[in-house]
Amino acid sequence: MLSTSLKSVLHHARYFPLWTALTVLRWRTFELRSRGLGTTLGTIVRWFPPARRRFDREVKRVFPDMKRGDRTRLGQNMGRHMGRTLFEIYHDAEFQTQHHKFSVSGPGLAALKEANAAGKGAIIVSGHFGQWEAVRAAVKMNGMESGAVYRPHKNRHYERRIFAGIEAGGKPILATGRVGTKALVRHVRGGGIISILLDEKYAEGVRIPFLGHDALTSLSAAQLALKYDLPMIPAYGIRIDDGNAFQVEFEAPIPHTDAITMTRAFNDSLSARILANPDQWYWMLRRWEGASSPA
Incomplete structure (x- = not known):
């Protein structure tokens, strides 16, 4: 079992990359901040081996004949969408007012x-x-x-x-x-x-x-x-x-x-x-x- 202090350190460490991305982008417009986090997550899914392997495993189940290049593009696009979604949820009060x-x-x-x-x-x-x-x-x-x-x-x-x-x-x-x-x-x-x-x-x-x-x-x-x-x-x-x-x-x-x-x-x-x-x-x-x- 992990000690409480070690868990706290791990929680900080795992949250730090997202906190950094949100902080660096905080002075930009809503759309640019959303795109920025989307680009970050898209890059992670494409180039971070654990994320790429996990994505490939699930996609191959449904699309067994999909070519590797198409899977790569699909994963990066999914990451971009999910990054934007995460940003919009974190800023839901503002997101909910954008009726247009x-x-x-x-x-x-x-x-x-x-x-x-x-x-x-x-x-x-x-x-x-x-x-x-x-x-x-x-x-x-x-x-x-x-x-x-x-x-x-x-x-x-x-x-x-x-x-x-x-x-x-x-x-x-x-x-x-x-x-x-x-x-x-x-x-x-x-x-x-x-x-x-x-x-x-x-x-x-x-x-x-x-x-x-x-x-x-x-x-x-x-x-x-x-x-x-x-x-x-x-x-x-x-x-x-x-x-x-x-x-x-x-x-x-x-x-x-x-x-x-x-x-x-x-x-x-x-x-x-x-x-x-x-x-x-x-x-x-x-x-x-x-x-x-x-x-």
């Missing part, structure tokens, strides 16, 4: 408004794709507010900044786990909206196909939707115009059937988005770990 960047469409928005007007809760489901905080920005632009479920970061410096950023996008912010689940139930039963990212590995989950391979997937969103008769609405913030703007699309609510069928419908929805824009999904999640082996 958001174009909102899709039948799910009307369903969300209808539920909200009736005092009924709703569940928005998305993934680590595009800029997922753009979805909550669009919700706020339409006179509503969505809380979010998040997984706390082990590094206290990352955790402090990420939590503050996510909280600026809408409340409540609920950590995964038993306490957070109880608060989540109270929130949606009371008519609240919650946004959940369903593309992380869930050890107690069910094997459901995702991008053609079984992945351990949580059924919690579908189970809540069924138990409390809530709309479960897939929504995505897709980067357009060289990453400077966002097309936020609210798909039609997933029909209520059973938890596995509904969750599979979401996995299919997100898979289609990723296949259309593979550089906008965060391939480093180890999504299939423990569920299946690479082809």
Whole structure:
């Protein structure tokens, strides 16, 4: 077991590169700072061997015939997008006010408004794709507010900044786990909206196909939707115009059937988005770990 002091030193050391990048860029415009962090992460994914190997392993699973040069470009572009996403989350209060960047469409928005007007809760489901905080920005632009479920970061410096950023996008912010689940139930039963990212590995989950391979997937969103008769609405913030703007699309609510069928419908929805824009999904999640082996 690491001592508390050693853990503290490691947390500082791991956070220092990001702190440096954010500090060096702090006097530039929002867009230039966003691009700067994007360029940094894109370079890391391309040239830092552990990151490149991890990325290649996951991409080869889905695109086994992709040439090495194409994988390299895909990884660098993914890194650029994720760097910009991270910057925007860290500065979410400012990001949420940039209404000129958001174009909102899709039948799910009307369903969300209808539920909200009736005092009924709703569940928005998305993934680590595009800029997922753009979805909550669009919700706020339409006179509503969505809380979010998040997984706390082990590094206290990352955790402090990420939590503050996510909280600026809408409340409540609920950590995964038993306490957070109880608060989540109270929130949606009371008519609240919650946004959940369903593309992380869930050890107690069910094997459901995702991008053609079984992945351990949580059924919690579908189970809540069924138990409390809530709309479960897939929504995505897709980067357009060289990453400077966002097309936020609210798909039609997933029909209520059973938890596995509904969750599979979401996995299919997100898979289609990723296949259309593979550089906008965060391939480093180890999504299939423990569920299946690479082809």
